[in-house]
Every structure is written in structure tokens, then in C-alpha cells.
Amino acid sequence: MKKFFSVADVDNLGTVVEEALAIKAAPYAEEQLGKHKTLGLVFLNPSLRTRLSTQKAAMNLGMQVMVMNMDKDGWALETQDGVVMNGTTVEHIREAAAVMGEYCDILGLRSFPSLKDKEADYTEDLFNKFVKFCGVPVVSLESATRHPLQSLTDLITITEHKRVDRPKVVLAWAPHVKALPQAVPNSFSEWMCQAQKEGLVDFTIAHPMGYELSKEFTPGAQISNNLEEALQGADFVYVKNWSSFVDYGAVYPVAQNWMMDNEKLKLTNDAKVMHCLPVRRDLELSSEILDGPNSLVIKEASNRVWAAQVVLKRMLEDLRK
Amino acid sequence: MKKFFSVADVDNLGTVVEEALAIKAAPYAEEQLGKHKTLGLVFLNPSLRTRLSTQKAAMNLGMQVMVMNMDKDGWALETQDGVVMNGTTVEHIREAAAVMGEYCDILGLRSFPSLKDKEADYTEDLFNKFVKFCGVPVVSLESATRHPLQSLTDLITITEHKRVDRPKVVLAWAPHVKALPQAVPNSFSEWMCQAQKEGLVDFTIAHPMGYELSKEFTPGAQISNNLEEALQGADFVYVKNWSSFVDYGAVYPVAQNWMMDNEKLKLTNDAKVMHCLPVRRDLELSSEILDGPNSLVIKEASNRVWAAQVVLKRMLEDLRK
């Protein structure tokens, strides 16, 4: 594996989940694999779960980890070519990425979208240039349009907790006070659509009008604007807010109550409830669910380690070839 | 040991000091104990000595360390239940603590008091909730009302440098330009009162009127508002500023000169002078003392490693059971 950016970077979802669960059962089995290998984690934006779980995964594999926080003033990167750099950007991504690639065997990059320039965000300009110029394998720690370590984690968690062969999974939009990226829902949808294709799940998306995701991420998904209908018979409900893709970055007033709570849970097949965290309690998701028996959110977060570890393991194996 | 928060978390002060000094004599004797164990250090406030010494202690025990700085914008934690999270707090401590507990075998938490809401500070709301929700052993890296790693260090340092069996120890209030927490003096007093009970020291507190500490921290201490009297025959003088507990967080003008200097040192039994650092030179404590033979401040700071290491060692031993 040279890049972990989207579901397309994994051959077979069933196999990678199985491998992750084997790692979970024996976390230190491969701790010689990462000897003398260095992972560099580059954060252009804040991170808690991704930061800690990816570090932990790398250490479990015997790797060394270096963390670079570039979200502070004075680290603005230039991404455009042909620009005279007489402004506020202090280094071009061509040099910054190449240099980090010299010091690290594998790099991870986190970079949020602007939510202003849809084209720049959706062409994944920054992430792609980083991959191109750094010259080493790159793990996305969340990019403008995707959060693949989260989505792989989610599939692992669903596999662990499913009570039927092909559970019904519902991605349910939820309210928030801020305009959030589409990265997590895009990515979750992309992975679930592929999982559906491989016969692993049935996948439905529910959101208010105006919150349609880009179609490239939803092939084969059932899409509904009626939450109550969508929840019927659900085995897993994945709660998440996102801002509008069509009217890029916009947040519309939503009259209906889209917060997930115990009453809505009654419509489901005693569904397990998931969220990538951080979650706004009693705005996106009720406290009664989060503190009750149906919540998987902590187990889900915990599984972030095994998603990161299977990805790093595959990259290390390729480097050893 | 499941928690290291106050003197009550240690059975016998003599024994823990002896164990710390044995670790100091052979720092790497237990470097297998921490293999495959991860310490997470969570800082809601700045730290230098605590950060470095606790990392060092963990590495001496063979642990892996992950550091999480949460004192920047955007990481505000919600601690109250029943709140609709539609404001500035981005994550509830229930989730944040639980997730960190999934990635780490032991956690350390630093969190300063508000100095505004006495009740919230003195019920140690944040620290207690963190312990409750994270599910793993927690070391206080200084909380609203206590700094136990510092106090254990201080007892180790006094034990190393005492010239009589039961030295006289004086905690001496000193001036400052800012309103500082009572955590260090509370904690020092709590440990010295217990040490006095175990026959290890005689303990006196000297402070101007209005700077009384909460009585729960001073059982059995002699308390004086006259520094000169209190210093008579002292073997150790522990210099520290704090703001008012009664008139919570207030700083009163103090007419008399409370800065510790060589002239005042003459009143003592050639006392060793201690301070937890950072110290304001020639405001809290004179340069002549700090640069002279009676200062223990650097040796004291150095001992922070062994205090942290004995605590982590005991926690690791419990985890291995």
C-alpha cells in the first residue's frame, strides 16, 4: 500500500477487516516490522483521536514517531505553482513535503477543507500534492473530502457488533452549531457503498433537503429525506452533521427534529448507535443514548488503533519488499 | 495504586520515600515493567518540570509516552451534565476521558483552578470526572487544589538533606505579582501534616493575615502570621506565594517584607531553602539565596523524576496483577 486515502486503496474490505481484528487480538505480533522505520504525523489542523491512535498503532509496530504541528502562525504552505512567494506563505509544499519525506519512511497528513473553494477542496489539491512531492507512502489523517481511517474503523466496529449477516446501516444527518466538512460522511458513505457491493451491509442515507452529498460518494446508497422512515429496521445508526455540498459550506435552518434520541431508536431494530466524535451532546445525539447500552462510540474510537495499525502494517510490508 | 491525587493515596510516607530513593540509585532496574504500556500526559495548562520529569520517569520504566496539549483554542471540554452543547465547548469530558483511557494504560492530567469558582475548584470537579470516565489509573500533574508529585518530591528532598531526625519545616508565604493557586501550598501542607503525624517532621506555616489555607490541608500544623518567629530554628524553609482562599483568588497588599533573604536566613538553623519553581527572583526569594549554598531548588526539581517514577512503578505493578 503506497497511499491510504479512499476505499479504492483497499482491495477487499472483508480481508482488511479480518486482518485488523487479528491485530487487535495480538497487537505486538509484528513489533519487529517497524524497527528503524519512522512515521511522521503532520497536522495542519487539530486532532485528538487520530493523533493518539495513530501514534499508538505505530509504536505497536515498533516504529518511531515524530509529530509536526503546522497549524500555528507562520507555517502557511504555498500550494500553487508559478506564484512569486512575496506574501504570507513561507514555504512551498514542493519543498516542505519533499523534506519531510527525507526524514520519514511513512507520512500521515491531516488537512481540513476551506469550505469556501469547493473545487480546490474536492480536487484534494493539497493532499495530492503532498503525496506527489514527499516521495513516501502517505496515510490520510483526514483530508478535505475523506477520513478513511475513521471509515475503516467504522467497518471494523460494525463487523464486530453485527447480529445479522447483512445489517442495515443508516447514516443519519444531525444538527450542529457550526459548518462542518463533508469528509466524514463522504468517506463513511464511500466505504459503506463498497461494503454493500461486497454484500456486507445494506446502506441508507437520511438527511434534510439541501444536504445531498456529492454523488461520487454514494453509488448504490438508498437516500431519504425522512429520518423516521430511514430508521425502520436499522441495525446501526451512524449519526453525523455536515454542511451543504451543493450550496458549498452553507448551513440551512432545519425545522424538523433530526437529533437522534431514544424515541427514534424505537423505530430501529434495537440499533447500535455510532459517531466519530467529538459529539455535541443533546444537539446531535441525546445523552440518554450516549450513556445507554446502544452506544458504540467509545468502542468505535478505541478501534481507531487497529484501523491505523493494519494500514501501517501493509505499508511497512511493502517497504520491506 | 489506582489514583495519585493526594497524600491519602499513599499508605506510609517513609516507605514511599525509601522506594523513590532506591529508584534514584538504580533508575533502570525496572525497565521491563513498562513494556507495551503507554502513558498519556494531558495538559490543559502549561508545564515544564512536570512534563519533562514525568516523561523521563515513564521512559526509565520502559513505557511509551504520548503527550496531548489541550490548552489551545478549540479544545474546550464540557464538564456539566444536562447541557445542550450548542456553545463553545466541543467535547464532553465523558467522551474525551473515555477515549484517552482506551489508548493509554495510565493517564496524567494537569488542570489549573479558575480561581473564580471556589466550589467548582475545591470539589475538584474536572479531575474527579476525568478519573471517573477514563477508566484507567490517573496521576495528577497538578489539579485545582493539589500538586502531589511536587509534594512527594519535597518530602524526598527533605529526607535526603535532613541533618536531624525530625527537622523543623516552615512553609513561608512570599510576594508575587500575580494571583496564584493554592495547589502547591495546600498539597505541601497536606503532606507535611501527615509526615508530622508519622514523626518525620515538625511543621509550621507562616503567612500574612488573610492568606489562611483551607483547614482540611493543615491538620496539626502550627500557623503563624509572624515570619521572623516562625523561622526560628527552621531546618527547611519552603517559600511559595499563593492567593487568598477565604476571599477566593484575592491578592492583598502586604506591608511587611515577606521576601526570603539571607538576613531572614540568620534566624534559622542554617536552613535549606526550597521552592517548587518557577521562582520570581528578588520578589519571592532573593538571588543571594538562590545562588548560595543553602538553596535546594535545583536538586528538588531534579527529584521530580523519582517521585513520578515511584508513582508510575506502583501503578504498573497493580496493572500487572
Add this chain to the structure above:
Amino acid sequence: MKKFFSVADVDNLGTVVEEALAIKAAPYAEEQLGKHKTLGLVFLNPSLRTRLSTQKAAMNLGMQVMVMNMDKDGWALETQDGVVMNGTTVEHIREAAAVMGEYCDILGLRSFPSLKDKEADYTEDLFNKFVKFCGVPVVSLESATRHPLQSLTDLITITEHKRVDRPKVVLAWAPHVKALPQAVPNSFSEWMCQAQKEGLVDFTIAHPMGYELSKEFTPGAQISNNLEEALQGADFVYVKNWSSFVDYGAVYPVAQNWMMDNEKLKLTNDAKVMHCLPVRRDLELSSEILDGPNSLVIKEASNRVWAAQVVLKRMLEDLRK
């Protein structure tokens, strides 16, 4: 080696470069040398290359690394003696340095100049006090007037890529939008003048009038105010901006075009082009050079690891004696 601050801390340039290249060929040959030794990296200013490459070097030697970012609010250090600390500085360098020396076997310090107080900057007040008070070997990670790890790297890179025994090396001033320190050009000049003395290079400096470096750094260098003339027959061109030393920190308008580009390259002996990075594209140095076959900037940055590793190795060997 007790200190790595200037070219005077190295006996023989040829030998240290040879040793660095041997390390590059076998990076892990000495990974027992750093066992149980801790490197503390203290940053009073931002860092990317220095931070990552020095960490990597230390890990290659089996050392543990602790990083301390002190460039944030609230960590202002007092450096003057005899000052009553009732202002904004929270800790004196006497204590801060001494304490860090207790936790670490070797320290690295980065501290930029004020560019306002020439005397304080050029007496290297902060760096020298840090060395004096910390009590352990110190590596400069760039100080007010020098960046020796960069200069050693540059000599390693020139040695690797030279096509003649004694190449002509030109330090060429270049435009910028900000007032930059003289540390990199001072240091490069100091090292090249010594290399010239040892018969390894011929060294020329080209800069506009008013940008003269302090003479202590340029003994034996040829100095020109005519870039075209200076570039004649050059084998290496080292491009770098700096602000005025004479009119301390000033930036003068420069009418002539001093940006290095392919046209100017034609004047040289097909020179290799170097820069310490970050570089302002098409302001200091043209994109066509940076993306072309003559650029060494990435290889140069990569060599930072071996410069740091040879310095740390020598310090560790001294500690083991």
C-alpha cells in the same frame, strides 16, 4: 565535544565530514551508544527541518528525545541578573536551564535574534547563559548569530557533490520580503572560510552594498558587490537572504536583480545550487532552478540528519568517557 556552537568546536573539518558520511552509510551502527541517554530539544522559535532531523539523529543513536516548545505566551525567560522579577518574565534562565540539565544528558537550543539589540544578539547572551547554567553539553539548533548544524550539513553536501578537489563556492545574497537574521550566512561563511584555510574550497561572498557581514565571520573570503562577476566559474552557489548587520536589521531597496535563476547559472561552472530552506520561490531563487537538475536543496536538507548525528555521537562518546 561539550558544545556545538561554531566552527571552532570542530578540530578538523575533513575528519568530521568523513565521519558524518560513514554514519550516513550505516545509520544504526552506534545505536547502543545512546541507550539510557536523553536529548532535550528546546525551541524558543519555530522549527521544521532542525526539529525533525535532530530527533531522527538522536533516535538513530538509540537516544530518547523530549521536545519542549517554549515559544508560546507565558514562557518568557529572564536573562538579566539583578532584576527584580515583577514583570512579564516568569522564570530566570539560571533555573530554567539548570532544571532542564537535570532531566537531559544533552540539550539542544533554538533561539533567534531580536534583530533590534545588536550587542545582546552578537554577544550570544542567551545561548551562552543557557550553556553556563544547564551543566550538560549543548547543541545549537540555531542561535542569534550562527546555525552550525546547517553549515556542517552544507559542507557535507558540498563534499558529496564536488567534481573538483577544491570547488569554488559562492554565497549569494538574495531578495526577501522580511528582515531575516544573519545567522545562516554568518555561519556558512565561518565554516567556508575555515574550509578554505584547510584547502577544501575557494570561497566568495556576493551581496549588495550595505549587506556586509560582520568581519569575524569572513576571514579570507573574497567579497564582491557584483553578483555576475562573483558567479564566474562557481561550482556551488549558496543562495540566502539576510538583513543588514551594519544598520542592524535594516532592509534596503536593491535596484539590481539578485534573484538566482537559470540565466545567472550560465555564468557558473554548471554550479549546484543550495539553500537552507524554507525558500521563497521566484523571489530568492527561481522555480526553474529549484525544479531542475542543478538544485541540491532537498539532498541538503536530507543531510541535516547526518550532521546532527555526528555531533550527538561525539557528545555521547565524551559522556561515556
